[in-house]
Amino acid sequence: MLKKFNHVAIAVNDLEKAASIYKNALNAKVSNIKDYKEHGVSVVFVELENCKIELMKPLGNSSPISKFLEKNKDGGIHHICIEVSDIIKTRDTLLTKGFKILGDGNPKIGAHNKPVLFLHPKEFNGTLIELEQE
Amino acid sequence: MLKKFNHVAIAVNDLEKAASIYKNALNAKVSNIKDYKEHGVSVVFVELENCKIELMKPLGNSSPISKFLEKNKDGGIHHICIEVSDIIKTRDTLLTKGFKILGDGNPKIGAHNKPVLFLHPKEFNGTLIELEQE
Numbered sequence: 385m386l387k388k389f390n391h392v393a394i395a396v397n398d399l400e401k402a403a404s405i406y407k408n409a410l411n412a413k414v415s416n417i418k419d420y421k422e423h424g425v426s427v428v429f430v431e432l433e434n435c436k437i438e439l440m441k442p443l444g445n446s447s448p449i450s451k452f453l454e455k456n457k458d459g460g461i462h463h464i465c466i467e468v469s470d471i472i473k474t475r476d477t478l479l480t481k482g483f484k485i486l487g488d489g490n491p492k493i494g495a496h497n498k499p500v501l502f503l504h505p506k507e508f509n510g511t512l513i514e515l516e517q518e
Numbered sequence: 519m520l521k522k523f524n525h526v527a528i529a530v531n532d533l534e535k536a537a538s539i540y541k542n543a544l545n546a547k548v549s550n551i552k553d554y555k556e557h558g559v560s561v562v563f564v565e566l567e568n569c570k571i572e573l574m575k576p577l578g579n580s581s582p583i584s585k586f587l588e589k590n591k592d593g594g595i596h597h598i599c600i601e602v603s604d605i606i607k608t609r610d611t612l613l614t615k616g617f618k619i620l621g622d623g624n625p626k627i628g629a630h631n632k633p634v635l636f637l638h639p640k641e642f643n644g645t646l647i648e649l650e651q652e
């Protein structure tokens with residue numbers, strides 16, 4: 385079952401500049417830059433009252449967001465992340481109903497150290513959805 | 519100042535089908551279809567614990583999301599909406615810093631009956647941002 389909206393992830397070309405805009409023009413609370421080598425991204429967290437915006441730029445040579453930025457020169461919304469009460473049950477329901485799970489179908493440990501799965505954008509209105517165990 | 523994340527708006531081609539997927543495959547609470555003629559969209563609200571996903575399809579001949587769906591055949595994330603404590607102060611800060619406000623720069627009454635402004639995606643990492651008075 386869908387629970388909390390966890391974050392919206394925005395791919396950006398210049399992370400310092402993007403963070404500065406949120407901090408100085410929109411007066412938001414932003415974190416320092418954090419590198420996630422195993423996920424191929426550097427991230428700045430914009431803290432809203434009820435969830436986060438994650439500004440991401442590629443890190444390393446095989447970043448999962450490099451192609452996205454080639455197609456979207458200005459950057460853009462890469463995915464949304466929603467928490468679920470039981471990620472295995474949610475996965476199994478989706479598989480039973482004929483939906484695809486990206487990768488091998490098994491949850492991976494995401495950047496928040498919780499199990500995550502990604503759904504196929506073609507099946508969800510062009511939207512890449514990350515499901516995270518709450 | 520940025521406060522709560524209000525919603526992410528996803529443009530879809532088939533609103534009944536999109537709502538059914540969120541309801542039946544993701545086990546989410548979804549509203550009936552609501553028509554907003556003055557905004558040119560029909561909307562289904564997906565209720566998460568801390569905010570909403572708004573599934574939108576064009577309504578009428580001059581919908582602001584028709585062109586988006588021509589470019590994004592599967593649908594896609596159209597904009598995000600963030601609440602601000604003082605929309606006029608936020609607007610004036612943005613203008614002072616050289617940012618653009620879409621339209622004539624004056625807040626319009628949005629679908630939630632509150633004043634809203636839209637920022638230019640080119641200036642915000644390819645992301646259309648709606649600011650709403652909290």
